[in-house]
Structures are given as C-alpha cells and as structure tokens.
Amino acid sequence: MSEHNFERYWQRTSSLMTKMIVLWFIFGLAVHFFAPQLNAIKILGFPLGFYMAAQGSLIAFVVMLFWFGKAQDQIDRDEGVAED
Numbered sequence: 001m002s003e004h005n006f007e008r009y010w011q012r013t014s015s016l017m018t019k020m021i022v023l024w025f026i027f028g029l030a031v032h033f034f035a036p037q038l039n040a041i042k043i044l045g046f047p048l049g050f051y052m053a054a055q056g057s058l059i060a061f062v063v064m065l066f067w068f069g070k071a072q073d074q075i076d077r078d079e080g081v082a083e084d
Contacts, residue, residue, distance in 0.1 A: 009079040016075065020068050027060040 031038070035049030043051050076082040 005079060009075065009081065012075045012079070013072065016068065016071055020064060023060070023064055027057045027064075031057065 031052050032049075035053065038049035038052060039047035041048040073082065
C-alpha cells in the first residue's frame with residue numbers, strides 16, 4: 001500500500017471510529033444522563049428512561065457493532081486491504 005493510499009485508508013477508518021465513539025457516547029451516557037426527564041414519557045407502562053437503560057442502549061450497541069463491521073469491511077475492500 002502506497003503512502004497516499006495508507007493516508008486515505010487511515011483517514012476513512014479514523015472518521016468511522018469517531019462516528020462510533022460519538023454514537024457510543026450518546027447511547028451509553030447522554031441518554032442516561034437525561035433519564036429523569038425521559039421518565040415523564042411512558043412506553044408500555046415503563047418510563048422511557050428505564051426502557052432506554054434496560055433495552056434501548058443494548059439494541060443500539062448491537063446495531064452499531066454490525067454497522068461498524070460492515071462499514072470497515074467496505075473501507076478495507078475499497079482500499080485494497082480486505083481479507084478473503
């Protein structure tokens with residue numbers, strides 16, 4: 001891999017990692033920080049803050065995991081460093 005390709009590869013990978021960290025922060029910390037305000041909203045009889053802590057964040061993390069894997073694989077393929 002040439003220096004130019006490595007720089008582009010690392011830039012795209014870093015951008016993806018930054019997006020994932022921001023999403024992790026939002027679903028892992030920010031949503032729970034606002035739980036008292038979210039508890040005013042009820043879903044199936046449970047406060048939204050409880051639902052987000054018990055189910056919503058876990059679902060978001062699993063979706064993020066699959067999305068990251070697919071996006072990183074696409075970056076690897078585009079830059080010619082994918083594993084077969």
